[in-house]
Amino acid sequence: DSGVTQTPKHLITATGQRVTLRCSPRSGDLSVYWYQQSLDQGLQFLIQYYNGEERAKGNILERFSAQQFPDLHSELNLSSLELGDSALYFCASSYQGGNTEAFFGQGTRLTVV
């Protein structure tokens, strides 16, 4: 158990809908990263937060947004969903924003039908 908790584990929704994925980082970790992994693909970096502030942005679509709350948990919001958004979404946390190892949650498998 990495200590990073993601909910829900599975999510099935229709095109055009909006969903929210939740991540609770390890106790004491200040930084949260979000990654998207399509079938048999690598990890695509979406966005990173550090202590409530956005620190780095990757290939995140405008339809996607995220935030990190004062209690350090983070949410990734995906809207106007398309079939191609079906993927595994991972959250990782680390104590600092870089230079330290990051630990991954079990992921949320999103299926858009």
Place this chain on the structure above:
Amino acid sequence: GQQLNQSPQSMFIQEGEDVSMNCTSSSIFNTWLWYKQDPGEGPVLLIALYKAGELTSNGRLTAQFGITRKDSFLNISASIPSDVGIYFCAGARFNDMRFGAGTRLTVKP
């Protein structure tokens, strides 16, 4: 997209063989990390490297932080069937962490 070049993309080896994979970048990183991902699971940290030239082992796994700080390699000795999975390298600096595309390892008994 990916900023790290990880190779090979895939490997098919016989049980008992040694494996080597590497990761290169055009940028300098302060930390190199190696992860393993089993199907449907989150990546699990195998080895973390913090210093240029550092060589670290974890059981049958050995990884090195390149002296230029732009590369790292991972070796697996005497592979076993449970080594099957996708191995990712990651480079971290300041408030940024990037992953390689992964090496998919298949071990034939």
